[in-house]
Every structure is written in C-alpha cells, then in structure tokens.
Amino acid sequence: MKPTKLTPLLLACLLGLGTELSAQSGSKKDEKVKLPDIPGYQTLKGDFHMHTVFSDGHVWPSFRLYEADRDGLDAISITEHIDYEGYPDEIRKDYNKSHQIATESAAKTNVLVIQGVEISPRVTPYHHNALFVKDANKLPADYMKDGKKKFVMKDSPTEKQLLAPFWEARKQGAFIFYNHPNYRWWDKDRYGLDLFSDLHRKMLEEGLLHGVEVVNSGIYNLEAHRMGEKYNLTMLANSDEHRDISYTYRHSHRPMTLVFVKERSEEGIREALQERRTAVYFDDYLVGREKEMDAFFKASLEVKAVKSTQRNVEPVIQIHMQNNSDIPYEVVCQSDLDFKNLPLGRVTLQPHETTTLTLTTLWQELPEVPLRFEVHNVLISPEKALVSELRVKVME
Ligand SMILES: [Zn+2]
C-alpha cells in the first residue's frame, strides 16, 4: 500500500536484468530468523500473498524467490490477481506462468513454492487467496468487464459469477482465505456493515473459506483477528508485496505466517493450515491460539533455577532465563515468592540473551518454583495476552 521509490534494484528487475540467487542459498536458512520448533511440530516461516508483473506487481517472479531465500523463509506463494493484467501488451495472459518461473528459481533454494492466486472482486466477498490450486487459468472471473491495466467490474455481478472462481478453486483442492478484510474504500456504500457478510457465512458452510489474513502488509487487523476467533479460521500474516520487499520492511522483518508442520513439505503445510496450526508473526508480536503459543514461548526459553545466598546469609533463588528466539518477550512475572527489584514484575527477555531474576523471602526449602508469566506481545485472543505457567526445579 505504501508508495515506494524506484530503487536501482527494482529498476533492474523492471528492465529485465534479472537477479542471481546466492550460491549458498538453502544451506543454513535457520540462521536468518531464529524461531523454535514446538513439541511434535516443525515451525515453518511462510508468506502466502505477493504479486509480480504477471498481475499488478513490479518485479519478476524469480526476484520473489531471491527475497524469500534471503529472508530465511521456508515457503511462499505468488498470488497473482486472476482478474487483472498489468502488462497485457508485454505479457501473455497465463496465470500459471509466474508460479512456473518461481518453481524453477526455487530449485536453487530451500524455499517451497505453493501455487496460489488472488480472487479480487471489489464487492462482497472481496479479496481471497486460494492456495494449492493446480490450474489457475481455469478460475473464471466473469464478474469483470475489463481487467487490462484497469479494474472494471460488471455493473451487477451475480452471486454465481462472484462465487464461480471459489467453486473451481475448491474443485482443485484449494485452501482459501479472506485477505485484508477491512479495505472498505472499494465499497463506500457498505460502511458500517459487517465485513463478514451473509455470503461469507454461506462460503464457510460450503467449504469455500478456511482462513483469514490477520496481518496484511505488516499491519495488524483487529477485525480480522476477531473474525478468525469467532469463525474458527486459520490465521495468516502475509506481505502482499507488490514492489521491493527489502525497502518496505527496512525497519523490521516481513510479516510471516508460522506454520507448525508434521513434515517439511507442501503436504505438511496444507495439513497444518487445514488444522489451523499457525501463528502470525509481525514486528515483535505473535498472534496465535493458546496451545501453540504456550508451547512456542516455552520452547524459546531455557530456564534454570539456582539456589544462592545474599549477603552470605539470606537464601535466594536465581532464575536464569535464556531466550533463544528472535522475539523480545515482554513479560510480567508472578510467583508465590517475591521478585527482587522488579517493579510490577515487568521485564523484557531480550533475544539471544540471558535474563536473571532473583526470588527472595524464601522461608522454607523449595524443590521447585512455580512461575507465571503474562507475555504482553503474544496474543492468544484479540483482548488477551498469553499467560504461561512453568515449574522449575531448583538446583543447589
Ligand atoms: Zn495487487
């Protein structure tokens, strides 16, 4: 959404100069973004919404692979608008083509490429991505009057026309999610209406809707989060990048959908998305469901409790918390014992550092200490931060 200056790199792409993928790509991807696996599942980093010159983007598909590889992603999907052509004079209409080019580029990387498309009418049900489609050219966009360099819909598209691409996507076994559900400016007359319309309810019942983008273009969408919770949808965070992603996220990492998979494959991702085992990662925030978020927080930490003394007499317990993830956890600590010098229990567990907390007022021998952390940048609901409880054995 943000206007971007034409950088030399972007210019090079537009001019078709191409980009080289790094020789070592794929070898140590985990060094780039450090996030833990959770018990029973591997954590994959995905971005399932982006565009290239094959619809309204400004880069070549191989460039998306270059970016994804550099950003340490495990999976991407290039989701061209099936109802818009940005360069009809230069590029032949073929909505499978950008996926094919991306797949060829992916061979030099460790990034999985999932075929996807964006179905983007400007009226209800608005934009959705369909992942795991097999032939994008088969999705009909008959609600359009003209999609060449402009976006003109028919005056009164029928529900049948609007739903036709969804039915075809479902026939091809797609996983479908609602993109950026608050772009009301397309449809000014509908201000104030429920963005989860009757048509969405119908789509949900018919198996045409499975997820929702809680973060798009790096922006957290409260309504989408509420929607995800209310309708039990898979939650996703995607870039929806049209230009050069390194400039857009020059102050942070790109938004990512964390997918907790049983196996690192396209099938593994599909299974996890269907079972809603995802989390949304943007800036220093995580949004997910309690079970996965509690496991993720615990898997990020190595916690040790060591008995010690202060002023050579007063027994204390020192809690050493090593945070092995990239996320600075902002916590409020609680315990039956008192934390020394920690007003309101507030502390940030800095990434890749050990934070030491001291528990005092120890009147009896304790084999283990119960600890409770409210983690303010991990949301398990639109109004609720994660509360994680652990019991740590005390070492002499
Ligand atoms: Zn677009």
Ligand SMILES: [Zn+2]
């Ligand atoms: Zn869109």
